[in-house]
Amino acid sequence: MGSLDGVFRREWGPAVAALARWSGDLDVAEDAVQEACAEALRSWPRDGIPDNPGGWLVTVARNRARDRLRRESIRPGKEFAAVLNDDAVDAMVVHQVRDDELRMMFTCAHPALERLSQLALTLRLVSGLTVPEIARALLVSESAVGQRITRAKSKIRHANIPLRVPPPELLGERTPHVLSCIYSVFTEGYWSTAGPSAIRDELCDEGVRLAGELRLLMASERETHALYALVLLHDSRRSTRIDTTGALVPLEEQDRRRWDRGRVARGLDALRRAEGSTGPYLPQAVIAATHATAPSWERTDWVTICRAYDLLAGMTDSPVVRANRALAIGFRDGPQAGLLALDKVAQDPRLTRSNLVPTVRADLLRRAGRLGEAIPWYRKAMELNGSEPGRVFLRRRIAECGG
Incomplete structure (x- = not known):
């Protein structure tokens, strides 16, 4: 089941995007792909995973969608006929945005x-x-997430919002949303918030791929280069973030000799192309670049990192940024300074469900030598952590503190 889950994760987006373009209906597309995945769960363990699992899912999903559209007769004459005409779809003029997933992102x-x-x-x-x-x-x-998704689909349907990319002159105004989505995909893979794995490679790969596609499409937008730099620089360390048992390895303990220097070089090149960007990804890329180029943990340039966090905090109201900034201040000015900075954001209600504040507080207390005070905060972080490798790491820290 684990290997099938990885296949479904990898093929879900392309399949839904292709079905949405074909059918013109988000609900039809999502339901059809879900039915295709259910059929795959029944047949693939018996027959084996096909050579082209994505093509298999799209074909089955399209058949399911065609059957549903016929039954419900929701398409009037010519439009329904066009949906059923695969040749008409295959003959469509290729849009400037060739990737179905990017097309869907701009549509949403x-x-x-x-x-x-x-x-x-x-x-x-x-x-x-x-x-x-x-x-x-x-x-x-x-x-709240479920309600927003339902309402958004309903609005698209009732307002007849077309499932297509806007004209070129409108691409720029929608680019920030697409950037945000791509980075969210990458971060969920790189810092998996739940499940048995600390890293979900298929989401990391997808985030890097989509960031590269968007950069090529919107080459004149500096922030697309900044995002590409950011994901590449983070991803250069991916293979060293877990050990052979799957346990998390903190940045200060990673083997820098194993970092992907090719990705670091491409990330630094993209960072140079992003110079002058006024969006939030440039300072984040600067932070990632500072870590990627530091010869050792002890020689990390925390002054530059804190300066980038200050710039980022001025751009966004994100409590996550301010909490991470507090940790960086702790490395620059000492743990007590970091704790004072953390106190200013710790009560933000948006962090109630997050383990970030207790994790940062515990780490700063540990580094200050206040081990007894750190232990209950590490335990609080464990309660809020949905990732098993994350909990294993926190248990290690508790043991190191004598808990």
Whole structure:
């Protein structure tokens, strides 16, 4: 089942995007792909995974969607006939945005949809994240995510919002949403918030791929280069973030000789191309680049990192940024300074469901030598951590503190 889950994760977005383009209906597309995945669960263990699992899912899903459209007769004459005509679909003129998933992202970025609804819908339909995963990524409740997705689909349907890419002159205004979605995909893979694995390679790969596609499409937008730099620089360390048992390895303990220097070089090149960007991904890429180029943990340039966090905090109201900034201040100015900075954000209600504040507080207390005080905060972080490798790491820290 584990290997099938990986296949479904990898193929979900492309399949839903292709079916949405074919049928013109998001609900039809999602339901059909879900039915195809259910059929795969029945037949693949018996017959084996096909050579082209994505093509298999799209074919089965299209048959299911065609049957549903026939039954419900929701398409009037000519439009329904066009849906059933595969030759007409295959003969469509290739749009400037060739990747179906990017096309779907730009579609879901329609200005008639609320910002959070845009993001939730895209993460569900394009990236295949579950509602609980989206809730953790957006720091909101699962019920709120479900309601937003339902309302967004309803608005698209009732307002007749077309499932297509806007004209070129409107691409720029929707690009920030697409950037945000791509980074959310990557971060859910790189810092998996739940499940048995600390890293989900298929989501990391998808985030890097989509960031590269968007950069090529929107080469004149500096922030697309900044995002590409950011994901590449983070991803250069992916293979060293877990050990042979699957346990998390903190940055200060990673073997820097095993970092992917090719990705670091490409990331630094993209960072140079992003110079002058005024969006939030440039300072984040600077932070990642500072870590990637530091010869050792002890020689990390925390002054540059804190300066980038200050810039980032001025751009966004994110409590996550401010909490991570507090940790960086702790490395630059000492643990007590970091704890004082953390106190200023610790009560933000948006962090209630997150383990970030107790994790940062515990780490700063441990580094200050206040081991007894650190232990209950590590335990609090464990309660809020949905990732088993994350909990294993926190148990290690508790043991190191004598707990």
